[in-house]
Amino acid sequence: MAKASAANSGPGGKTGVRIVVCGEKGTGKSSLIVTAAADTFPANVPPVLPPTRLPEDFYPDRVPITIIDTPSSVEDRGKLGEELRRADAVVLTYACDRPETLDELSTFWLPELRRLEVKVPVIVVGCKLDLRDENQQVSLEQVMMPIMQQFREIETCIECSALKQIQVLESVCSGEGMSLEVPEVFYYAQKAVLHPTGPLFDQESQALKPRCVRALKRIFILCDHDRDGALSDAELNDFQVKCFNSPLQPSEIVGVKRVVQEKLREGVNERGLTLAGFLFLHALFIEKGRLETTWTVLRKFGYNNDIKLADELIPYSAFKRAPDQSVELTNEAIDFLKGIFELFDADDDNSLRPIEVEDLFSTAPECNGVPWDEAPYKDAAEKTALGGLSLDGFLSEWALMTLLDPARSVENLIYIGYPGDPSSAIRVTRKRRIDRKKQQAERNVFQCFVFGPKKAGKSVLLNSFLGRPFSDNYTPTTDERYAVNVVDQPGGTKKTVVLREIPEEAVAKLLSNKDSLAACDIAVFVHDSSDESSWKRATELLVEVASYGEDTGFEVPCLIVAAKDDLDSFAMAIQDSTRVSQDMGIEAPIPVSSKLGDFNIIFRRIVQAAEHPHLSIPETEAGRTRKQYHRLINRSLMIVSGAAVTIVGLAAYRVYLARKNSSSS
Incomplete structure (x- = not known):
């Protein structure tokens, strides 16, 4: 070694x-x-x-x-x-x-x-x-x-x-x-x-630095193929061959373990060299001035001089995509994450407690930490009663990170031990424009933009999606917020939905970017069904977003949600909502009430509308006029084209007759 x-x-x-x-x-x-x-x-x-x-x-x-x-x-x-x-x-x-x-x-x-x-x-x-x-x-x-x-x-x-x-x-x-x-x-x-000492070893404490420990822990886990917490003689030899291109003789393996056990009893057990023993060996190499040994190991497993993954390990070219494409985890990556979930669920309660999540990410640099401890991931997934993540919540956090920052997602997959080619962990979805033409979306993760005026019930919709109880306390949302969860579909299939709440005052900024709607699979417009002004503002937002989609070519399917259905509707609610939905060619508003606990239907409708985007794309008056104009122009071009073909045909016939007459004479 x-x-x-x-x-x-x-x-x-x-x-x-x-x-x-x-x-x-x-x-x-x-x-x-x-x-x-x-x-x-x-x-x-x-x-x-x-x-x-x-x-x-x-x-x-x-x-x-x-x-x-x-x-x-x-x-x-x-x-x-x-x-x-x-x-x-x-x-x-x-x-x-x-x-x-x-x-x-x-x-x-x-x-x-x-x-x-x-x-x-x-x-x-x-x-x-x-x-x-x-x-x-x-x-x-x-x-x-x-x-x-x-x-x-x-x-x-x-x-x-x-x-x-x-x-x-x-x-x-x-x-x-x-x-x-x-x-x-x-x-x-x-x-x-x-082979610098600084990143590896603290001279004052005479100990490996935390980032070095985390990197060596990841390497140990990758080499512990049977996941029994120790490197057997065969695994230790495989490690030696991978890093130094030469096997260890049986006597050398015995010698390595003897050195460790003499200094650190828990460094070796009946199964082989433990993580503590592995770390002890590297500390010993460094103390003896043999830093090249540890650096060779680190570099063989993809680390640079800062003990971070080298840039070439991250397949940045695999993330290239058009504005209306998204990135998802592949089934291979999801299967790996399911195995990781089971491995780190130490108490077998089908939940990863915060301490277990920290342990899972303990092989990433300490500056990375748990990636979900900060916005927009913090509190974006459903938590168990004890604050842990269920399997669906765990996979949802990964889906959100892959959607928003695929490079970071792949980087963290590598840090926690993903064994395959990093590019095999993600896939770029088909363009949404093609989905609309084919009348079927092929993706597994849908992003839903949630619009609406203040106090309409947007945040309540997101909280309900995460299984959180209703609260009468109103806290205005000032920044964009995400909620992600798995939605069970008929037939046992599952789709992941990302709800992205857009505060009313942030709509103008969002739409200032011409590609802003390209990332949207479906838009939901929430209004307070008991408040006529809330309905009118939601309608204005619907028209604004629909018009912007028509102008930029990124039309999105839309649904209207009538929140607070437990309250009395305003006087003209049914008539106004029927008129708007019929005029724009979309579904009538879907009534929901968090107090009555009937939100689940809306999440299934969101998935259904996103899967068949052509059925719920609204049409504005301006858009309708534009389409009529284009149809008129196309019809005129066809008539002109037909006339031109007729004229060309007559001319050709006359040339044919002239040739025929001259040959007969």
Whole structure:
């Protein structure tokens, strides 16, 4: 599991590493560079070297390095700043025989890097180790620990001698020391870029960082094929082959588990290596300076240097769609989510409690969190009595996220362990214009825009859809709001409906976008059946939306909902509603009452109208006139066309007769 030398070339997508060397004058910068590149100590060194390139095969990661020497004089500080801003890593030198140059690190150089906003790894190198006074021997840990606590950007600290061509690497974390060759100074600088410590490990707490833990947990779950909470010997070997292209020998597997069990008893059980043991191993690799092992694993499973999914894993091209197309989960993705629901329903109560939902998303970066804890997903699905999500509520949240933000939906699917090709998790639906022509919608998720004046009952409609009890308390809706649920259809089929409440004052802004109605499968216009002014305003909105659909080519089927049916209707309600519905060619208003609990019929009618959109598209007077005009024009063109054909036919006949007469004569 530790054969990290098989890491891919160009880890993290890097094609080259630029290392800038800086520090006080006379600290050995140029000698360090020449000795590393030429493997010999130079007799004469110029004040500032030209850029030095180390070929790609110089170090195991096979990424070429360019080393930039810099001047130390005050008048050259502008040039120094330019070079530092272009650096991938900084090697900061001091002279072991001149303590004042060590002091300059914390009084000038490190603060200067911060002032210049140079946010790259810093390798501190003490040069001229052979000249240090033997009577003033102090451990590197004692010297550097206070500085490293103040400047977290320091990746590691090294003391070396270019003359003697030795390097003493002393880990400030573990206190271990070892002798290596001088070129390793730049190897550690390269490693700090290609395999950075910062995203993985917290030096202060000596623990893996939360985002690293969440990523490794996801990898563990993906490799735990039988989902028994441990990696068996076979699963551990499969993991090794996937990440490092070489199998583990049985003795190596025994050795790995023995190391873990000696340090962490719960790291191994009778089934194999547990998650705790898996995390412990990676913490151990990092503490020993073998970060490339953990980074190889992370990158093999699609993570970038921020320990987030690499952009190329998200199939953005699969989300391309016309304004009147939508995105849905495929049956493959839905089946996966059903399995995930059962897996995380720890208490088998057919509900995911908030803590179980948090556990489900614990493999996503902590900044992602539970995606439904914020608008527009928060409170958009039906909750159980204890605040959990039923299977329908769980799938509804996913349907809403896929509809509104398919990239985020697919990203979260990958984070929770979706095993297939990400593009196989979603599908783009047929255009709504084609649905109308074919008189049948093929989608499984319908978006319904809910219009209406204030106090008409829009919010009550959404609350009822989510199974929430009626309340007499009125709270005006100021922002758009969503409610999503599954609607059972005759024959046992299920469709998902997304209700999108549009506040009255937001209608103008919505319709200012010419494609605003393209995303709408059906529009519902709610009015208070006891209030004539509410009916009139709902009718105005209906005409406004219908006219806009006719003008933009995105006509939508519409239904009228007469809410508060338990109250007495206004005097002309039946006559006015009959006239409007007949004039516009749509259904008569559907009476509902939340107090009487008869809302279910409206949700089935919404699905039926959305499935057969051609039956409920309203026609305005202006639209009717426009159609009559187009029919008249088309009829005229047909007459003109017919006349033209007749004239052309007569001319051809006359030519035929002339030829016939001439041939007979």
